[in-house]
Amino acid sequence: MNRKLRYAMVGGGQGAFIGAVHRIAAGMDGKAELVAGAFSSSPDNSAATGKELFLDPSRVYGSWQEMLDSEAARTENRIDFVSIVTPNFLHHPVAKAALLAGFDVVCDKPMTLTVEESEDLCRTVSETGRIFALTHNYTGYPMVKQARGMISEGKLGTVRKVVVEYPQGWLSTLLESTGQKQASWRSDPARAGVSSALGDIGTHCENLVHYITGLEMDEMMADLGTMVEGRALEDDASVLIRYKGGARGILYCSQISIGEENNLTIRVYGTKASLEWKQEHPNWLHVRYPDAPEQIFKRGNDYLGEAASRASRIPAGHPEAFIEAFANIYLAAYEAMATRQHGDHPSVQDGARGVHFIHTALKSSTNRAWVDASYTPPQ
């Protein structure tokens, strides 16, 4: 590529948090620039946001449909891809329309509201041949890639047990009743879908396990709870999992774990060694052995594998964090856009797997029973 990629954003207007993260991440490495946007369903908000971002006002739109039409019609400086950072219910229609309009797509998670929508999107990606990257951003961390590499090389032996947790505390009160923007839509079934905790953070757990270990679920037993009175969706979920091949798992996500911030943690126990990674201290990966000292692998060192090394920007001891990991998803998507081959970024199938996970957990919890959790998304 002998120029920067050009992209448009849908969502991410004033008051939204994740839009700014996407913009920093997308532009961090100087490979892409934001040139257009439909930042809000409110045209005023959209226009104001565009102005703050120094965009050409003629490319700041009041609706995403208008934007896709107008950008598709351009013959010059046309956008290359669309970044979708809206509430969940818009992911499917916007992504599908963008793909069909001939744009590559970067989309936030959970991918869609329903399994049907997910599978439809899988087929659309396949039929259009466009690049689709889902921002399961935690897989962008270098030490997550190191964990994955060590497991694939057999350093842990056969995986026996996985414990993944994502406790947060921000919904410990009925925050949505105060009008707080994130809380309002995340706890609203019309915009968030059937789930709050599982959709927002449980899917990150599910995806992280799959990315690091490659394990596929076989059966699941979930216990979902709405611990804050008056809330419309679940805010706490504990799930027991049996993976194909015999490994067992615990998955715990929660929005009422008061005092917790964003404490995503994964532990994987194999027959030879185990590992632990904590998102709040992301530059370190702990590996433990039955008969040797614990090791702390640290980002930026020559002893790391290639995937971890490529995902680092600065030397060891100069910490990298959330935004840099996020930017790695975009970088992988850019490489895919250049090579027209999906690469080391979460795929549309990963998205479908996540949506299936949400619905399966809900079914198990409702039935209070173990349920079949095996799933193969359309390729």
Added chain:
Amino acid sequence: MNRKLRYAMVGGGQGAFIGAVHRIAAGMDGKAELVAGAFSSSPDNSAATGKELFLDPSRVYGSWQEMLDSEAARTENRIDFVSIVTPNFLHHPVAKAALLAGFDVVCDKPMTLTVEESEDLCRTVSETGRIFALTHNYTGYPMVKQARGMISEGKLGTVRKVVVEYPQGWLSTLLESTGQKQASWRSDPARAGVSSALGDIGTHCENLVHYITGLEMDEMMADLGTMVEGRALEDDASVLIRYKGGARGILYCSQISIGEENNLTIRVYGTKASLEWKQEHPNWLHVRYPDAPEQIFKRGNDYLGEAASRASRIPAGHPEAFIEAFANIYLAAYEAMATRQHGDHPSVQDGARGVHFIHTALKSSTNRAWVDASYTPPQ
């Protein structure tokens, strides 16, 4: 008391680990001395152990029955209590006989093999009026007492979620096939009972939650696994719990979590704050709030509650650890023996609760279903 208490030990011969811990703990504060013992079913081992401990050979016995008979018959320097540190299957017969012979009892956990035995022991304690203390030693840690105190004072509000874990890795291979002493009896149903992981460490989890929070179980969904081929009992257990009053819990204990040492950890999330305590760093208690900095309460400081302060021996920053916590159980038992009132030590009812927990988890896992977990032991 104007003299040291005198006690006899059953079990704890050469090759045993926990016997020495009990002896150090029992004698740590100069309140009791070991004067007799039936240390092994092997009279030679018992005699050799007694010699190492500088005991009068006439009070070192080849069987516990002989010991109880002989000690009960003494008119001078008679023992005050019996400390039982045998494999599980002997707890019930030795404890019952000791109580009936008029001795107080300190007994290791799990208390008995069956619920029936446990309930029989509850009744025996009640009928004889003797003191009975179970060595759920982790409740002896000062910061565990601090956690309990803070919850009982309402500092956390109403408890919503409890996550308790006890991963170990020492049985990641079929260690029992090598003849290793602890592994051999712990994985032998005849000596350990129906459970390995739940019995040895899961009961500590169950007891710790009950001690700290006061919560009673309502329902339970357990998934037990025997992850090492050839093993007779479960070595991994994940349990979802619903407590009376609405709180939810996850209990995870494992002997195949390779690389883990003795990583008992408890987190309790309330409506106002949460806390975390890790046994491997036992002098600190972390308390987290939604709107204030995390606090680390540290053993030995004036700002701690009375129970935590009484359980400390040395100033802050001079760490105390496992053996000192163990000794606190003995100290509480000695106070009970002096006052003839059960005190701040695990009781025979706590023991019954633990045995009931094991059997209920087993039933749930076998049936792959939620089961009723409520239980009130005989008083």
Added chain:
Amino acid sequence: MNRKLRYAMVGGGQGAFIGAVHRIAAGMDGKAELVAGAFSSSPDNSAATGKELFLDPSRVYGSWQEMLDSEAARTENRIDFVSIVTPNFLHHPVAKAALLAGFDVVCDKPMTLTVEESEDLCRTVSETGRIFALTHNYTGYPMVKQARGMISEGKLGTVRKVVVEYPQGWLSTLLESTGQKQASWRSDPARAGVSSALGDIGTHCENLVHYITGLEMDEMMADLGTMVEGRALEDDASVLIRYKGGARGILYCSQISIGEENNLTIRVYGTKASLEWKQEHPNWLHVRYPDAPEQIFKRGNDYLGEAASRASRIPAGHPEAFIEAFANIYLAAYEAMATRQHGDHPSVQDGARGVHFIHTALKSSTNRAWVDASYTPPQ
């Protein structure tokens, strides 16, 4: 400002590490764009770097003098500021020329080779009225700002003791003999000046103490060592400090502390409380009291002061790190450029203070004696 600022970079060609960091930091928040550069003394390297960065080739220069002349002569899309990321010996000539050419300047540290050059730059800034920001990037961390705020509000009482350390291990061998680029110039007196460890990292320590506590040095006793045979400059320095007002300090910086990465740590002890901040875990600030639990202040929370809050981009628990802190220096400089008032960024006087510190430490170590360390840079 209704457009992005435009800047040029001097230094930061292929093979340099810090240039890329500056570019990411400068552009992170969408407030500025790189439009020109003299990236290397090698015109080929400069051109290749410019191409990688998608720059207009006509604005990629073979020398910084040519660049300043050419950019100053532009009437359209002229640059607003110059970012200087060269080896130390070029800081003074480039910065002075840029200021005199009418540009604002962001410059790496240590500011100059000599005290005379530093003072000359102070005067030039004053005379030209341009904005000058020095990238003592560690002061950009939100929790460093929180530390500063708490001390200025008196939360620690009067400061009695400061311990600041910056151990690194990357020069534990004679790395410069292998041709490694950073090591080569940092240990070369012609390019680095009289100091290696003090210049590269000791000045960060000195600046961090001054920024957080406001303390001014009174006397100093330094012990500098060249621990790796064959090295031209010191690679280890231990300094005892007496501050005006009675506080005492220890400053330790080292490039031969093998196994250390970038472990900058500061502890400040007052009459009421103390604090500790570690650069490798930068989102947390530990505050300790004589009679209350330790507190961990965490980035992104509402309980933090205004300066820390303004310096944060994303919610608590989503870690920020080195590059984001670096970007905060740029943001503060941009605000200064907009308001034409120096703001919350290291100043030319801070730079002069750092250079004076280096030379004073050298003098003390050479004389093996306490020396006067008081200094007031020209305003």
Added chain:
Amino acid sequence: MNRKLRYAMVGGGQGAFIGAVHRIAAGMDGKAELVAGAFSSSPDNSAATGKELFLDPSRVYGSWQEMLDSEAARTENRIDFVSIVTPNFLHHPVAKAALLAGFDVVCDKPMTLTVEESEDLCRTVSETGRIFALTHNYTGYPMVKQARGMISEGKLGTVRKVVVEYPQGWLSTLLESTGQKQASWRSDPARAGVSSALGDIGTHCENLVHYITGLEMDEMMADLGTMVEGRALEDDASVLIRYKGGARGILYCSQISIGEENNLTIRVYGTKASLEWKQEHPNWLHVRYPDAPEQIFKRGNDYLGEAASRASRIPAGHPEAFIEAFANIYLAAYEAMATRQHGDHPSVQDGARGVHFIHTALKSSTNRAWVDASYTPPQ
């Protein structure tokens, strides 16, 4: 030995803290019993203490001279050794008299008030052939022994830098003015000697470096401060050290580092690797390499060296702490008493080295100059 050793204690009456620690440590492993004592200069306190300890009243004395005379005259159940836990000024007279009376001695540190007394004690030990063990208890920690072993085996290469710190905060106010017992004598030159911080904790630092690395001091530059107004002795000390062979060191001890508890920490940097040990988390030893992951060596594992393994009582993950380390000093002394060979316990020469260190630091600080710190105690 086919019986327990018998000992008497001097000091350690009611209100003292360290006496109880010595008693628990001395008796922990069932190898020794307290049979006599002169616990206080107040006969009433001494008698009351003896009663609490269930001692024979005829062996509880009102003065140490009386005790030594009376015990020396016994023909039966005579004590084997004397444990001295008094304020510093009594160490020399009591220890000398005990040695001359034919008893072995365990003595608290700093060993004496003056270098002359120390050297006198060295000679007395040599002339009497008695065992003398100084309770530099931190050398009893298993992971300190591991550190020592790894350095002696060359795992770190040649030592280049040592940083040892011992910050405490308990004397941040003029506590001695409140009558608090420890503070009163520790800040009283008549009872503590010429130093407070250096004597109480600085000597631990000095001893720990020597024990772990074997380094001998060559020169020293100290800056002592009395930071709390009204205090008679120094409460803060920072010392730069040059060791024989070229290594450099920083030693920092403080009693006014508010918020610190007992944060003794040592870091040793060699040419191959470095290590760090923190007393407040004593079961772990961190080892860091230039080109491999950090390792955490943990107490109780088979991969540790023999000295560390012998010093452990319980399995990995079951933490040991301060009192167990203290008990290891006693155990080593008992072994020495049995074999009549000084063993792995701090010696009378270590004590002399510590006292010399105090006086040399004082001289350097007074003169504000580097001073010769080399010293060889009498053998």
